[in-house]
Amino acid sequence: MPLVTSIIQKIAAQIGAVVIVDPEYEFVGHITFKNGNKACFSNSKLNINGFGSAEIAKDKAYSNFFLKQFGYKVTEGKTFFSKKLCEKIASPRNIDAGFEYAKELGFPVIVKPINLSQGKFVVKAYNKTEYYQVAKKILRITPGFMVERFYPGNDYRIVVIDNEVIAVYQRVPLCVVGDGKSTILELLQQKEEEFIANGRKKIIDFNDFRIKRKLKRQRLKFESILPQSTVVYLLDNANLSSGGYGVDFTESIHLDFQKLAINITKDMGLRLCGLDIITNDIAKSMNDYVIIEVNGSPSLTHYASIGEAQTRRVEALYFKILQALENEQIYVQSN
Structure with a gap:
């Protein structure tokens, strides 16, 4: 059984909720709370965040735009589209325009899909050949991609639920x-x-x-x-879902970064958020950072595998999520 599903079942039993799980793959489930409230989940996705905020968080270009408007430091980059979409929206931002922009930023650059998760097709491209190789692969499965400036530093994820930082870890690429x-x-x-x-x-x-x-x-x-x-490192992206590993910083994250993560979660209209940032040392006072992206449904399956302390933090997070869903107000529209 998937770890998230087993944790939800464990927590649900503690609060008297009933869980029905899809018997074939056990990724999808339905929860009925004691007070009659109901909720569904699909793997790590629960309806804790509002639909609009969750949709914006999924789109890297939109979330970057709003974060920049709020005054946060985000990666410098632009969005580019497939030939078909460019024609439909009358945009000149095609794959060739993306290459010209990559030259303007200076290689190496990061090329990544605008709406895929778990680090899929995220590439550090060093030249024209590599740029076109990954851009074409991305456009076979999704209509757009981003070209971003490459930023050196350590890759961290900060997980927030409401006003509390639950877990912090450095993500190290597959090696x-x-x-x-x-x-x-x-x-x-x-x-x-x-x-x-x-x-x-x-x-x-x-x-x-x-x-x-x-x-x-x-x-x-x-x-x-x-x-x-x-x-020897085998990937440039540090997602745990693609084979990376986590180094826990939950007990040592500096207060500056805690405040940053909580404020970003609020400003993006989220209750649950996984904030991915690059900085030199998250345990020290904040002097420089850049936001890679925000995630409205952060999976902590791989983080929980680090050890018992990490598993307890993940269980505490899901306990808070289920409590929030149980106490959520239900609005009934009358005819």
């Missing part, structure tokens, strides 16, 4: 550590086995074109044997 005898492919397979043993689902895509390109840039192959303790 392997050499032992002097195993190939990179073997090290990856070992890592996948560790993920499964720790309750994380199979998430390493061995055919991901980004991994092969990252290895090639480092003059490596899957068959390469790494010296003892040598670390």
Whole structure:
């Protein structure tokens, strides 16, 4: 059973709620609370946030626009579209215009879909060939993408529910550590086995074109044997859902960043928010940062696999979410 579903069932039992779960995949469920209120969930998505705010949070371009209007530091970038959509909306922002903008920003740049999650197709492009390669892949499955300036620093996620920071962790990209005898492919397979043993689902895509390109840039192959303790990164994006790992900073996050995350959650009209930012050190007073994106339905499945303390935090988060849904006012329209 998926971790989120099992946590919801556990918390629901504690507050006397009844949960019905789809028996085939166990990702989708329905909750009936003691007071008669009802709610549905789909994996980590619950109706804790308003529909409009959740939709804006899903669109990286829209959320960046509003965050910038509110005075927050966001990634510098622009949106570009498929040929068909450009014709429909009479926009000159096609794939070639995106390349000209990438040159203006200066390579490397980040190229990513405007409305996909879990780091899918997020690429750090170093040149024209790489830019067009990923842009074309994105446009096969979604009508738009963003080209953004690349920002060095550490990647962090801050999870907020209402006025409280629940979890904070640094996201480190998928990597392997050499032992002097195993190939990179073997090290990856070992890592996948560790993920499964720790309750994380199979998430390493061995055919991901980004991994092969990252290895090639480092003059490596899957068959390469790494010296003892040598670390090799296989992706540029640090999403835990694509094989990255988390380093917990919940107890050490600086008050400045706590306030920042809570204020952004409020300003975006959200109650539950996963804020992704880049900064040098989240444990120190805030001097510089940039917001990567906001997430209205942050999944903490991989974070919970770090250890018992992290699992307890995730359970505490879902306890607060279910309490909020139970106490939500129901408005009935009369004819």
